Amino acid sequence: xxxxxLLDSLLKEYRKWTLKLxxxxxxxxxxxxxxxxxxxxxxxxxxxxxxxxxxxxxxGIVGLFGISVGGxxxxxxFAIGWVLSKIINKKVFGSQRAVESLKEDEKLLLEKLERxxxxxxxxxxxxxxxxxxxxxxxxLKREFGDMINRLLTYNASNLALKYRYRHAYLVKKYQNEVNxxxxxxxxxxxx
Amino acid sequence: xxxxIEKLKGMKNATEAQYDAMIxxxxxxxxxxxxxxxxxxxxxxxxxxxxxxxxxxKKRANxxxxxxxxxxxxxxxxxxxx
Numbered sequence: 001x002x003x004x005x006l007l008d009s010l011l012k013e014y015r016k017w018t019l020k021l022x023x024x025x026x027x028x029x030x031x032x033x034x035x036x037x038x039x040x041x042x043x044x045x046x047x048x049x050x051x052x053x054x055x056x057x058x059x060g061i062v063g064l065f066g067i068s069v070g071g072x073x074x075x076x077x078f079a080i081g082w083v084l085s086k087i088i089n090k091k092v093f094g095s096q097r098a099v100e101s102l103k104e105d106e107k108l109l110l111e112k113l114e115r116x117x118x119x120x121x122x123x124x125x126x127x128x129x130x131x132x133x134x135x136x137x138x139x140l141k142r143e144f145g146d147m148i149n150r151l152l153t154y155n156a157s158n159l160a161l162k163y164r165y166r167h168a169y170l171v172k173k174y175q176n177e178v179n180x181x182x183x184x185x186x187x188x189x190x191x
Numbered sequence: 192x193x194x195x196i197e198k199l200k201g202m203k204n205a206t207e208a209q210y211d212a213m214i215x216x217x218x219x220x221x222x223x224x225x226x227x228x229x230x231x232x233x234x235x236x237x238x239x240x241x242x243x244x245x246x247x248x249k250k251r252a253n254x255x256x257x258x259x260x261x262x263x264x265x266x267x268x269x270x271x272x273x
Contacts (some may be wrong), residue, residue, distance in 0.1 A: 012235060
C-alpha cells in the first residue's frame with residue numbers, strides 16, 4: 001500500500017475510532033451515574049419474588065405447628081417481605097445518581113473523560129484541513145495512560161453491586177479502544 | 192432524545208413492535224448523524240461495525256426512553272422489547 005493510501009486509511013480508521021471512544025466513555029459515565037432504567041423493572045420483579053418466597057416460607061413454617069396463615073396475615077407477611085426486598089434492591093440496583101451528589105474524585109474523573117473525548121473530536125474536526133504530523137502522540141499516549149490509571153483505581157464501592165461489577169468490564173472495553181488508538185495513530189501492529 | 196420521548200408519548204395504543212420500530216428508527220438516524228459529524232458515511236463502515244454502533248445507540252435510546260416514560264407506565268411495553 002502506498003504511503004498516501006495508508007495515511008487515508010488510517011485517517012478514516014481514526015474517524016471511526018472517535019465514535020467508538022465516545023461510546024465507551026459514555027458507557028462508563030452512565031454506569032457511574034447508575035443510569036440504567038431497565039433496573040426499575042428488574043427491581044420490581046425481584047421485590048415480588050422475594051416477598052412471595054417469604055410468604056411461602058412463613059406459611060410453611062407456621063403450618064408445621066398446625067396453624068393456617070392466610071387472609072390479612074398473608075398480606076402482612078407479604079408487606080414485610082416487600083419492605084425487606086426494597087432494602088436489598090437498594091444495595092444491588094441502587095438508584096440514579098445526580099452529578100452534583102458525586103464525590104470530587106468522581107466528578108474529576110467524568111470531567112477528564114469528557115475532555116479527552118473533546119480533544120479527539122477537535123483533532124478529528126481538523127483532519128483534512130491541516131496536515132497530520134502525529135507529533136502529539138507522546139502527549140496523547142500519556143493522557144490515555146493517566147485515564148486508564150484513574151479508571152482502574154476508581155473506588156467502585158461508591159456504586160451499587162450491579163454497577164460495581166460492570167465497571168471492571170467497561171474499563172476493559174475502554175482499554176481496548178485505547179489499544180486501537182495506538183494501532184491507528186502510531187500505526188503500531190499487534191498491540 | 193427529547194424528540195424521541197415526545198414521539199413515544201404521542202403513540203397512544205401503539206403495539207410493542209411499533210414502539211420498537213420508533214426506537215430503531217431514532218437510533219438509526221442518530222448513528223447516521225454521528226457518522227456525518229465524524230466526516231464518514233455509512234458505506235465507510237462494514238456491516239458489523241455499523242450494527243455495533245446501531246446496537247449501542249438503540250440500547251441507550253431504549254434505556255433513556257424507559258426512564259423518561261417510567262412514570263406513565265409505557266416502559267412496561269418497552270421492557271418487553273428486550
